[in-house]
Amino acid sequence: MVATRYRAIGCMALFTAMTAFSAVSTLRLKSLRPNAAPGGGARGAGAGGGVAAGGESMEDQMFNANKRDWINCIKSRNKPFCDLEGGHRTAIVCNLGNISLRLGGRTVQWDPDRELVVGDKEAAAMCVRPYRAPWDGILRSIVKV
Numbered sequence: 457m458v459a460t461r462y463r464a465i466g467c468m469a470l471f472t473a474m475t476a477f478s479a480v481s482t483l484r485l486k487s488l489r490p491n492a493a494p495g496g497g498a499r500g501a502g503a504g505g506g507v508a509a510g511g512e513s514m515e516d517q518m519f520n521a522n523k524r525d526w527i528n529c530i531k532s533r534n535k536p537f538c539d540l541e542g543g544h545r546t547a548i549v550c551n552l553g554n555i556s557l558r559l560g561g562r563t564v565q566w567d568p569d570r571e572l573v574v575g576d577k578e579a580a581a582m583c584v585r586p587y588r589a590p591w592d593g594i595l596r597s598i599v600k601v
Contacts, residue, residue: 555582 512520522538529536548566555573556564559582565574573580587595 551583555579558582 525536525538528534548571552564552566552573556562556579559576559579564576564579566572567574573583586592
């Protein structure tokens with residue numbers, strides 16, 4: 457069994473995972489920008505203020521690039537730069553870091569193959585949300601935790 461350890465020491469694991477995911481997304485966004493300069497570095501006169509030369513904020517540009525990438529991926533059947541698997545893995549790292557923080561910073565062992573917390577019943581209980589009736593019984597019969 458392969459187990460991965462996460463410890464909330466300065467939230468460095470969270471920061472590293474989020475930075476890596478963000479860097480990949482940013483590189484793909486630069487390649488999707490229609491008026492990008494060669495090398496993808498220039499953003500125009502408004503680069504430092506959060507608003508690009510076209511008058512759009514960086515959030516608007518990223519949102520529009522994401523929509524454009526989504527449509528292009530539907531047409532070409534390619535994988536989008538913010539795919540489901542990458543988002544799921546990023547959420548796991550964030551959730552495990554939060555669980556570790558709530559448990560006083562202790563180590564949480566995670567089995568990535570089975571996607572379960574290993575050897576810590578209190579941390580494992582934090583991975584499951586309680587549902588209201590009648591959904592609690594239905595979900596318990598479908599999903600074995």
